[in-house]
Structures are given as C-alpha cells and as structure tokens.
Amino acid sequence: MNIYQRIGLKRVINACGKMTILGVSAVDRAVMEQAAEAAANYVEIDALIDRVGVLVSAHTGAEDSCVTSSASAGIAISVAAVISRGAPGLVERLPDSSGLANEVVLLKGHSVNYGAPVTTMIRLGGGVPVEAGQANEAEPFQVEAAIGERTAALLYVKSHHAVQKGMVPLAEMIRIAREHQLPLIVDAAAEEDLRKYVAAGADLVIYSGAKAIDAPTSGFITGRAPLIAACKAQYHGIGRAMKIGKENMLGLLAALDRYAVQRHDGRADIPRLQAAIDRINTLRGLSAELEHDEAGREIYRARVRVHPEVLGLDAVAVEAQLRGGSPAIYTRKYYLNAGVFSIDPRALQGDDLDLIVERLRQLAEQGVREGE
Template identity: 35%
Template sequence: MDIYDRLGVRKVINAWGTITIVGGSLMPPEAFQAMAEAGRSYVDLHELNEKAGQYIARLLGVEAAHISSGAAGGMVLAAAACLTGTDMERICALPDTGDGANEIIVQRSKGHSYVYQAMRYTGARLVPVGCPQQMTLEDIEGGLSDKTAAIMLYLDIHRQPSIREVAPIARRAGVPIIVDAAAELPPRSNFCQPLADGADLVVFSGGKGIRGPQATGLILGRSDLIEACRLNASPYSAIGRPMKVGKEDIAALVAALEVFVSRDEAEETAEYKRRADQIVAMLDGVPGICARTLVDDPRARPVVPRVYVDLAADFSWTGRQVREALLAGDPPIAIGETESGVSVAVLLLDDEQQVRTVGARLREVLLSAQAQ
C-alpha cells in the first residue's frame, strides 16, 4: 500500500499530456536519487541557487539560468526583474513600483489568465493590446510608452508576431521581451532558439517535458535579468519569498535536466509515433470515428506525435462524454478533449502495458457509446 492508497486517492493513467491537474509528469530515477541526496545535508541556499543556475547555463549553452517555483512562479520573477533590475531598494518595495516603469504589454485575453495574474502580483500594470484572435506589430508599438517595462509573448501562440519580428521594436524602445514557454519542451532547441531570436527571458515548466519536480520552473536569459530574478526570489526577503524552491527540488531538477538533454530526440519521437500508431490500429473498425496519428500538430503542446479521434456528427456521445467515461473507469485514464472528439498523448505512458490498456479501454468506451 503506497501513500495514495493510504489517502484513498486513485492513481490515473496519464494519456492527456504534461497537464498540471494530473501531476505534470513522472520524474526519472536520477531525479529521485538527487532529491534524496540533497535532503541529507544543509546548504547555503544563496550559493545553491547561484551554482545550480551556472551549471544549468553551461549544460544548455545559454547565458544564465535560475530555478523557480513552476513556470507561473517564473513569470512572477521575470516580471519583477524587469520592474526592478538589481536595485535592492526597488526589489524590497514591490508591489509598490513608485514612479518607475511598471507596464508590461500583453495580448488582450478573452478570459482569465493565471499567467497575467502572476505578473500583476508584482505590481506590474498590464497593457492589453490587439484582440484575443490576433496581436500585430502595430498593436505592440501602439502600446509602448515611457512606462513600458517589458513585452510579454507566448512561444506557442500563432496569433501574434514572432519573437524575431518583435525584437527590433523592443530594442528600439529599450525594453526586454519575456516569453512564456511553459509546455514547449520538447523540442530541446527551444532552450536556445527563443533567446537567439531576441527574447531576454524565457520561462519553462520544470515538471512537464523536462520531467523534474512539478513545483519547479526554469528561467533562461540575459545574465543581468537572471541576477534580478534571483534577487527577487527566496531566500531573499522579496516578492518571490512565498514561492520558495527547496534544495531537494533544485537538485532533482538539475538531475532531470541532465537526463533530458542526454536523450536522443529523434528516437523518442519515433517511439511516440509507434505508440500512437498502435493505438490507432486498435481502434480500427469502430464505427462513427476517424482515428489518426498526427506527428507535429501545431495546436498541441508539446509538439510530439499523438492520437486524434474525430467523432462523426451523429456519434452517440460527445468528446467530453468519452473523456469522462474513461476517467470514471478502472483504472482511470485521462485523455484530452478536442472540438471534434478526443486526443491521446502517448509520451507519458509508462510502458507497453499502458499503451495497450489505453487503446483497449478507448475502443471499449467508443463501442459502448455506439451501442446505446
């Protein structure tokens, strides 16, 4: 009996993806070992933060790095860094920004965004431009003022200009670009490419594609801004103090990164495609559906092979009903819901048995729905 059994919590097969609500991902053994090693000794957290960041920067080939408490926590520190720089007086004053530049340009959202909420936590005033469907270079330029502290972009949104297009505008205005890339790994090229394109700070989740602790994030970028992130973070008495990252989590993320960068991405992609193709084959003959493998669907994050099952217009159930039936089963299986049906992410399935279980249960649920 493990801890989840003692708590009465059901263990879920994750065929949804690196989703926070089901735990992000599972750490490799090397990360568990590093976590246990770190938990046996006391260290100076200032030194650990600095040395871990320096090691990660060398490992990834970037200028500087800092470990945060998840990607959302990383966005807090990135925003704070752009508001304060390394000025300790301004750092200690947050969320009071005084008469300094405190505006961050963002794409207008049609609903609540916890990422935007995270940045407002610092005292930043967000300046929404464009519309939820599109943001143009003209929109960004129109939002600039002498109060602009940063421009924020998403790496995965195709309704806004690219980093490379925005960079000249940001440079002329003398403001940095913050990029939210939480779920953008793999591909591993995303560690460096956004920075090469002109981003100043790029924020990743540590507990998604990297497969580190879910409570970690990773900020990469300019050394002066990374230093500002560190000064705004715990163990300093600063805005990031409530978002503490423990020594065990820092050690585990370093180890997870070592494993992540050592793996062959082409081999991983081929294995994910094989798993997806296997599930598609297991759904062959189910009436009223169209199952297919998409290798590089730009709508999905991360961009890896996954299964899409489109339901016919007269199919008995909706994609949501299919998803809920799988989650209510034994074992519970979490999958994604799409506009036309459901999706199955295979990258986090533990082994061949889980691949077969997901395919068999999905087939069973789809046939059961058609029989009603």
C-alpha cells in the first residue's frame, strides 16, 4: 500500500507517461534526500537562483539559466522578459503591457492545450498571441507577415501535442527571428536533449524539471545571459506568484546530475513491451504493435487497437473501464477516436505491465461472456 492509498485514494498505474494529472514523475529517493537537506537549511535565495543558473547551464551549454516552478511558469516568465527586458518599472506593470511591443508570434499548429492553453501562459506574461499559418500547414512567409512593430518574440513549441507535419522547421524560425532581430523562445518542456535547442540558436529554451529529468516539481529557462537576467527580474513581478522553493531547486540539480549519467534508454523497453504485445495479440477483440513516439523522441510504446465488432466494446469504453477500475489504469488516449490507445512503459513500476495485460484479458473474457 503506497502513501496515497493510506490516505484513502486509489492506487494508480501510470501507462500514459510523464503527465501532470498523475504527478508527472516518480522522483528517485537520492534526489529527494538532497531536497530534504536543502529544505532543512537557510540560504540567500537570490544568490541560490544565480548559482543554480550557473550549474544548470553546465548541462545545457547556455550562457545562463533561470530556475522556475514549472515549464508553464517558464513560458510566462520568458514572455514577460522579452517584453520588459527587465526594466523595473515594466516588470512591476506586467501583465499590463498596453502600449508596449507585446505580440508573440507562434505557428497555429503550435497553439496547443497541454492541460491549459499555451496562449494563456503567453497572456500571463503580458503577451498577445498572434497565430501564423493554418492548423495543418504553415509557411515562412506567413510567419513573416505576422511580424510587425509590436512583435516582441517568436515562440516555437516542441511537443507531442503540437502538429508534427506541415509546420515551419525550427531552423527556419531561427532564421526569421534573426533577420527581424527578435528573440526566439522554444518551449521544449518534455524534450530529452538539453543542449539541442540552445546549440541550434534559440535565445530562450524552456524545460520541465519533472518530466524527462525526473526532478521534483520544477523547470528552468536556459539561454542568452541578458534575457536570462530579464527572466530573473520577473521574480519581482509576475514571477512572485510562480516562485520555486529552495528544496526543489536543489532537487532539480541532483536530478540533472543523475540524468547526465543515467538517462532512460527507450530502446531498453522494447523487449518487455514486445512480450506484452505478444500476449495482447492472443486476446479476443484486441491487437497490439510497437510504436515510436510521434514527436521523434527515443520513446517506444505498445499501441493497442480495439476491434469493437469482436470485443463488444469500443476503445472509449475500454479506456473508461481501465481508468475507472481499481487500480486505476491510465493509458495514452490521444487517438481513442481512431480506436486505439497506447501503453507507455516509462512510469510503470513493479508488476504494473502484467496487471494491465491481465485487466485487458478480463475485459476480453467479459466480452465473450456477454456475447454468448
């Protein structure tokens, strides 16, 4: 029985990945020991923020970094930074940015909801979102046409939530930003490569600490020193409502050090996934295959297809029964309308995968009995 069961909540099997609705990551005990030690001591917070920025930057290759409470906070703080450039009077004014260059141009296919709209985070920072192109196709000329005298920055969202084809490539967005002398912000919240986007020429790159890195609740912005200084200045403005505690800062550093030497290898998940796939393929009304992450990350999953004409249940009903049971099994359900869901192995613990297959077997047998 885990700690959440002891306070009266259901056990949860997380087969959908590093998701905020399920608490994101299971943090390593050694990381939490560092956080606990930090929590038990005092420190000058401004000096800590600066020092953490230096240490984070050793992992990203950037000039400097600003620690945040989450990637969402990182978006709002980054937008506030490019609008105010750290000027104290403007920092205190935001999110009221009337009369300032405050427009943030992003591709329409990147205007996503990941539990909250990315446009809301832009507005929290005082920005006005300006979408370029169409939801399924965007061209460089459309981005350039969206740029005007009130443009403060371009934003590029690298996420599985975003449209993956027909969008303007990152390199082209960087070129446009350079030609128009505008900063480019990259939301790379769940990305695994901590150096890629800085090396490519992005000015500010935002990561979640709690996703790929398996840190306590945290995030950071990494990039060019003048803009990072403007990000830190927001802790005297909108960032005050988004502050991160000393314990999570040190937990983030411990997780980054661990991540540098113990990064998850998605290919290592393939054998156990294939074994589960083979078992699912013996079940009536279900079939499964190996799939690669839609955003190109080195993540592999089991993609399960429901055959309602055989099973007697469609994918929506199967997912609802998995989620509504005890333990509650959460799968990756973005394509339920196409009759499929996926099992992500990264957050599975102990016998979780066996329990998922067993629950699917029970549903398949239930379908047989009801069809008799």
